[in-house]
Amino acid sequence: MNRIVYLDHAASTRPYPEVIEALQPFFLEHFGNPSSFHVFGTVPKKAIEQARAEMADLINAKPEEILFTASGTEANNLAVKGVAMAMEKKGKHIITSAIEHYGVHHSCKMMEKSDFEITYLPVDEYGMVDPDEVGRAIRKDTILVSVMLANHEVGTIQPIRKIAEITREKKITLHADARMAVGHIPVDVEALGVDLLTISGLHFYGPKGSGALFIRKGTRIQPLIHGGVQEQGRRAGTEDVPAIVGLGKAAVMAKERIPGEMKRIAALRDKLEKGLVGQIDELKVNGHPEKRLPGFLNVCVRYVEGEGMIMMLVSKGIMAASGSACSSKALKASHVLTAMGVDHATAQGSLLFSLGRETTEEDIDYVIAEMPPIIKRLRMMSPIYPGNRS
Amino acid sequence: MQHSDYSEKVMDHFNHPRNMGEIQNPDGASQVGNPTCGDMMQIHIKVEDGIIREAKFKTFGCVAAIATSSISTEMIIGKTLEEAEKLTNDAVAQALDGLPPHKRHCSVLAAEAIQAAIQNYREHALGGAK
Numbered sequence: 001m002n003r004i005v006y007l008d009h010a011a012s013t014r015p016y017p018e019v020i021e022a023l024q025p026f027f028l029e030h031f032g033n034p035s036s037f038h039v040f041g042t043v044p045k046k047a048i049e050q051a052r053a054e055m056a057d058l059i060n061a062k063p064e065e066i067l068f069t070a071s072g073t074e075a076n077n078l079a080v081k082g083v084a085m086a087m088e089k090k091g092k093h094i095i096t097s098a099i100e101h102y103g104v105h106h107s108c109k110m111m112e113k114s115d116f117e118i119t120y121l122p123v124d125e126y127g128m129v130d131p132d133e134v135g136r137a138i139r140k141d142t143i144l145v146s147v148m149l150a151n152h153e154v155g156t157i158q159p160i161r162k163i164a165e166i167t168r169e170k171k172i173t174l175h176a177d178a179r180m181a182v183g184h185i186p187v188d189v190e191a192l193g194v195d196l197l198t199i200s201g202l203h204f205y206g207p208k209g210s211g212a213l214f215i216r217k218g219t220r221i222q223p224l225i226h227g228g229v230q231e232q233g234r235r236a237g238t239e240d241v242p243a244i245v246g247l248g249k250a251a252v253m254a255k256e257r258i259p260g261e262m263k264r265i266a267a268l269r270d271k272l273e274k275g276l277v278g279q280i281d282e283l284k285v286n287g288h289p290e291k292r293l294p295g296f297l298n299v300c301v302r303y304v305e306g307e308g309m310i311m312m313l314v315s316k317g318i319m320a321a322s323g324s325a326c327s328s329k330a331l332k333a334s335h336v337l338t339a340m341g342v343d344h345a346t347a348q349g350s351l352l353f354s355l356g357r358e359t360t361e362e363d364i365d366y367v368i369a370e371m372p373p374i375i376k377r378l379r380m381m382s383p384i385y386p387g388n389r390s
Numbered sequence: 391m392q393h394s395d396y397s398e399k400v401m402d403h404f405n406h407p408r409n410m411g412e413i414q415n416p417d418g419a420s421q422v423g424n425p426t427c428g429d430m431m432q433i434h435i436k437v438e439d440g441i442i443r444e445a446k447f448k449t450f451g452c453v454a455a456i457a458t459s460s461i462s463t464e465m466i467i468g469k470t471l472e473e474a475e476k477l478t479n480d481a482v483a484q485a486l487d488g489l490p491p492h493k494r495h496c497s498v499l500a501a502e503a504i505q506a507a508i509q510n511y512r513e514h515a516l517g518g519a520k
């Protein structure tokens with residue numbers, strides 16, 4: 001095998017070399033504690049505040065509205081549990097969607113154990129939440145609405161702005177998990193009207209262990225981690241300076257590149273989609289045709305199973321992901337596809353290609369050439385493929 | 391570049407499945423579904439003098455499911471029905487140098503499919519359909 005085509009950017013992205021360069025000095029050279037008053041604290045402290053401003057700038061927030069976390073998952077936990085705990089006197093009802101990432105989903109499940117009631121909003125066949133459904137689900141005791149900005153499996157971009165119009169009128173806190181969107185499409189917290197927004201560094205060429213939660217001024221939220229007064233007393237623990245600096249740098253890089261990359265990557269994705277649809281029959285494209293992240297192509301290849309496809313693709317150097325039951329440790333089909341009404345057998349053939357900054361046209365041509373024989377082989381083995389019956 | 395969860399044997403059978411396909415007019419046939427993940431395995435056998443002469447499989451399932459069906463056809467060819475019937479999922483998993491814990495149920499499916507094919511053969515034979 002010689003060619004490696006990495007199309008799993010939804011799982012992790014290769015950081016920009018500039019990001020690694022920027023964070024490197026904060027391991028050995030500027031190792032000081034940002035809380036120290038002496039000179040060893042000054043450089044890291046300044047670097048954190050610079051990164052905060054850079055991160056804020058990318059999403060049109062104010063620096064003091066950015067709280068650094070160790071991951072997008074932590075930010076999601078903080079958003080859901082933190083608001084729930086801060087607001088429980090007012091009410092114990094949370095509205096979320098059926099297709100959230102586990103960070104939000106399991107945090108909601110956790111709050112159910114503390115007598116919170118959760119409404120899981122359905123989605124349509126494209127994985128889209130209907131804002132009117134949000135309006136209908138709101139009760140007197142609703143304290144939080146948490147709907148992702150873009151889905152992590154099918155890439156569908158949700159009508160957050162419309163949802164915000166409703167939550168604002170009712171004075172309910174709105175959280176959007178934007179871990180898949182930030183750094184890939186323009187995200188503007190003012191235009192969206194959200195109160196909380198989740199950011200994850202590893203998903204847009206930043207380091208692992210970096211994340212942030214945008215917290216609009218005036219939003220009531222309880223910290224999850226108690227101790228010192230770092231992050232305005234909202235997240236204790238000495239700051240992970242390298243991760244934070246890397247996240248800031250990734251934000252700067254993203255801001256420059258989003259306009260060009262969005263178009264370039266969407267064109268490659270469209271080419272891949274056309275190429276696969278044109279050559280493989282009974283291939284279902286998942287996600288919204290237009291309102292979709294530029295790098296996402298999620299398909300279901302009928303009559304075959306995802307893990308087998310992944311393995312065969314791997315043997316050709318192509319790295320992708322699947323939402324099939326067999327490929328998950330829990331042996332459950334993707335809850336996103338299930339919520340979109342995809343039946344179990346079809347979901348078994350799920351395949352996610354997620355493109356990124358290193359994806360080239362040659363990569364896409366290669367995948368388009370390699371996929372059909374793989375599918376043909378697996379379908380020949382499949383007892384349910386009608387094409388086998390003569 | 392392979393996923394480390396699977397043994398080399400599993401990958402070998404997945405990449406080069408033995409006895410994949412169907413038998414025209416099989417003496418015994420079965421199609422069983424996997425209740426855990428909803429997959430499907432089909433086994434066809436040809437029997438002569440109480441000995442399995444030919445076995446073919448088709449599988450809609452994961453890498454482990456394909457590998458277990460492949461190796462279990464190998465393991466029953468040339469065996470008497472009685473011997474073949476005794477093939478356990480443990481034996482299949484062992485022959486593949488083990489399976490990851492969450493993939494054990496796939497080998498259960500293979501053993502079930504073989505038993506069902508033998509059962510089907512016996513019903514035919516007894517019923518005089520053959």
Ligand code: FES
Nearest residue numbers: 326427451452496
């Ligand atoms: S057949 Fe589904 S996990 Fe093996």
